Amino acid sequence: MKITFLGGGNMANALIGGLVNKGFAAGDIAVVELNADNRSKLEAAYGVRTFAGAEAAAWDCDVIVLAVKPQSMKEAIAPIGPHLKDQLVVSIAAGLNLASLSRWLGGHRRLVRTMPNTPALIGAGVTGLYALPEVDAAGRAAAQRVLEAVGSAVWFADESQMDAVTAVSGSGPAYVFLFIEALQQAGKDLGFDDEQARRLAIETVLGAAQLAAQSPDPASVLRERVTSKGGTTAAALAVMETAGVKAGIIAGVKAAEARGVELGQQLGAD
Numbered sequence: 001m002k003i004t005f006l007g008g009g010n011m012a013n014a015l016i017g018g019l020v021n022k023g024f025a026a027g028d029i030a031v032v033e034l035n036a037d038n039r040s041k042l043e044a045a046y047g048v049r050t051f052a053g054a055e056a057a058a059w060d061c062d063v064i065v066l067a068v069k070p071q072s073m074k075e076a077i078a079p080i081g082p083h084l085k086d087q088l089v090v091s092i093a094a095g096l097n098l099a100s101l102s103r104w105l106g107g108h109r110r111l112v113r114t115m116p117n118t119p120a121l122i123g124a125g126v127t128g129l130y131a132l133p134e135v136d137a138a139g140r141a142a143a144q145r146v147l148e149a150v151g152s153a154v155w156f157a158d159e160s161q162m163d164a165v166t167a168v169s170g171s172g173p174a175y176v177f178l179f180i181e182a183l184q185q186a187g188k189d190l191g192f193d194d195e196q197a198r199r200l201a202i203e204t205v206l207g208a209a210q211l212a213a214q215s216p217d218p219a220s221v222l223r224e225r226v227t228s229k230g231g232t233t234a235a236a237l238a239v240m241e242t243a244g245v246k247a248g249i250i251a252g253v254k255a256a257e258a259r260g261v262e263l264g265q266q267l268g269a270d
């Protein structure tokens with residue numbers, strides 16, 4: 001399967017890195033990327049072919065992954081239309097709905113909307129996928145194969161759910177990194193050096209995530225097991241509750257979903 005990425009930025013890097021690390025042939029991956037620095041980095045890091053512009057040879061592939069910012073998408077995909085035959089087009093863009101993409105691609109309907117996340121770089125991503133009804137089983141399998149090379153894949157039957165996927169797992173790593181930053185900072189405030197604070201914070205998050213993944217019990221029960229009555233965790237959680245940590249996370253995720261819907265409406269109006 002030959003794959004061409006349109007856009008070679010952060011997320012394309014994570015996906016390409018994950019694919020190559022998984023043993024996917026670098027020679028079967030091409031990237032159309034405007035930025036010369038990004039092109040050099042991609043070639044050096046993964047041995048993939050790159051194109052500075054959207055020339056015909058770039059679209060001689062089975063799958064095209066649209067990986068530019070939603071705001072750049074309409075302009076960026078304009079040159080692809082004339083080269084489209086039966087390639088499967090897989091978008092990873094937040095907000096943009098498939099009706100807009102199909103219109104901008106001259107009515108192409110072999111379209112899949114996906115939302116991966118950056119842990120794809122180490123094969124630990126999770127991706128939500130939605131396909132237009134015109135995409136056959138082989139097309140769905142091809143999209144799944146690309147995204148499953150870098151983690152797990154979850155299909156959704158309704159495109160409107162993709163904005164929630166974006167808010168929860170697409171943006172989700174940023175919330176976890178923010179938590180790690182805060183835990184590390186607290187450790188440093190309490191006297192650890194950088195390395196001590198980093199190890200304690202990251203290994204705590206890793207261990208807790210693995211425990212949550214492997215345990216039959218919900219996260220709330222696992223949290224209660226850490227929280228001894230009148231102990232240290234209870235003292236921490238009381239302060240966090242007053243500070244609105246949990247409510248803030250829930251409100252933030254809902255704001256992300258709303259922003260996805262808004263982006264889709266604004267950009268789709270074009």
Ligand SMILES: NC(=O)C1=CN([C@@H]2O[C@H](COP(=O)(O)OP(=O)(O)OC[C@H]3O[C@@H](n4cnc5c(N)ncnc54)[C@H](OP(=O)(O)O)[C@@H]3O)[C@@H](O)[C@H]2O)C=CC1
Nearest residue numbers: 007008009010011032033034035067068069070076093094
């Ligand atoms: N970052 C993330 O965690 C995730 C991002 N996404 C989605 O992935 C997409 C890309 O995001 P991200 O990787 O963060 O963005 P980046 O800005 O890092 O990457 C986009 C790249 O595309 C290049 N580009 C812009 N216009 C064109 C064009 N016409 N032809 C070729 N290349 C072009 C940009 O170059 P230049 O910088 O010079 O403009 C840039 O290098 C977005 O749609 C986003 O919604 C989805 C899941 C997670």
Ligand SMILES: O=C(O)[C@@H]1CCC=N1
Nearest residue numbers: 093094166170171172
């Ligand atoms: O912030 C964004 O818009 C993109 C989509 C999900 C993660 N990053």
